[in-house]
Amino acid sequence: MSQHEWMQAVQNEQMWLHEVSAGRMTQDDWFIHLAKNGTPLRTLMLATEQGGSEKPVLAPGPSPQNKRLVLVMDPEALQAIRLQTPGSPRLMAESAWTLVPKTLRAGHDGFVVNPGHPTRMTLDRTTAARLWREYAVAQLGRKGGGWVPVRDEQMLLVEYAKDTYTVAVYATEEDCEQISRQCGGTTTFIPWSRIARRCQEVGAEAPFLQFGYPEQVMLEARHMEALIRQSDDTPPLQQTPSPNTSPSATPTASQSADAQAEESAASAQAGLQALEQAIRQGQGIANGWEVCRALAELQSVWVIVDSRGELVPLTQDSGHLMIDLFTSESHAMALLEDWKQKHPDTPTLTPRLVPARPLFEAWAPKMPVIWINRGTPQAWTSVTGETLPYVLQLSGS
Incomplete structure (x- = not known):
């Protein structure tokens, strides 16, 4: 990226931050924008000794036991930060795809964006998971499917509301494997079209992503559509059996596409x-x-x-x-x-x-x-x- 392109990117981020701070744009709109452009999150790192290791700067959370990771998304905001510990501060860029799970699994209560600046905002654990969801959809769409715990040839279902169930999907094989061991299932990579069809069968719009982990978040119908579109998969067809016809053993076109996608992934x-x-x-x-x-x-x-x-x-x-x-x-x-x-x-x-x-x-x-x-x-x-x-x-x- 050239210096001119970098300056334009920074100015664009500043504009979005001010729009969110002024209430003219929602945080979710901002999250979608960040993920669409692959914008990294910039954490504030601090080395307290010459040549010593750097550690991320943390801000107070909702209680004395909680801390939040500091993000600096506007270079001007760095000037407003007052560090209690002397040292050499530095910004380090990392994708939300890896940073959010790492931060939440470390026990931190989300993030504080631009502390001390007019664009300051707090992303608690739930909000940080919504941010991660947008980056995750971009990543998982390119994979063509997700990892699902399967037992007795059935995808694992989880209850996300009273008497309401959906499929549990995981972003990595390792995360899924840990859940599979707990439930006595096997870890299986399944195309998005088949996952969508199973969600439809149990009356859910979309699967639950990372169920059982701190970054767990429910996907929405728009995410399911984006995942299928990105992976060039065939969307599931809503079919209502006619009371005057008996079930047919001939697979539908969408079922054939599911089988082909699953066979290709396998x-x-x-x-x-x-x-x-x-x-x-x-x-x-x-x-x-x-x-x-x-x-x-x-x-x-x-x-x-x-x-x-x-x-x-x-x-x-x-x-x-x-x-x-x-x-x-x-x-x-x-x-x-x-x-x-x-x-x-x-x-x-x-x-x-x-x-x-x-x-x-x-x-x-x-x-x-x-x-x-x-x-x-x-x-x-x-x-x-x-x-x-x-x-x-x-x-x-």
Whole structure:
């Protein structure tokens, strides 16, 4: 982003903040705007000793036991903040997608935005979850589905109001796995069209996201529509059986689309599991052929992308171009969090599941070194830049 573009972005944020503070715009409208533009949240960090570690600045919450994380969304607001502890303050940008769950799970009572400034506002735990919901919809729509605890081939239902139930959906496989263990179910990735249909069957507009976690929040009908639209899924059809007709064994068009979407998601997940298994069977280059064959059969792969959706190489090695591939979102997030700690000025980056073949075709001419699951026990590196051309050759390119 150029200096001019950055200044325009800041001025745009200032305008929105003042509109919300003046009551001419709701907080939810602002949240939608932030998520649509991928705007990071800027936390105030403070190092109290020279060369010491930084810690986020906290403000008093509703009780002495509660604290709220300080956000500075307007650069002018930084001048209005009076720190009780001397030190070197610095702003650190992070997406609400990761920051809100981390903050709420740490026990903090949400955020204080621009303390001491006319645009000051408080985002308690419930409001912070609504903010996170908008970012989550943008992320989950690109995945094509969500993780759902399934038991006896039925999606887990949760009661969100008296005698009112809906599907429980989770943003990551790890979060879902913890709930699945508690309820004796299995963690299953399910397309949004099928989730929407099940919600419809039990009379709910949308699923409950992250049920059982501090950031839990109910999705609305508009979110369900956006998720299906973003994932290029087929929306569920409302069907009322005629009393004069008997049930038909022929699947409807929407049911066929559900089955195809579910089969595609399962196939993509199986390919990633096969790749990880090939890596586990032997480290280094000894099992290179098995890894390359698994790469050639991949439908999708996790990478780290910028705000434009383009893969970003996370390396400072000037000798060789290197790109990272991952078999799961959690592996990608672990490397990304480590990179952000070492490079706090990094612009907004996020893990994304992308089609494998177009990615390989775009990068093969550049002859990059491939590193899969860097920083994990299931890591593998190609050493040379000949991997992608060989993978395309195996896949018949």
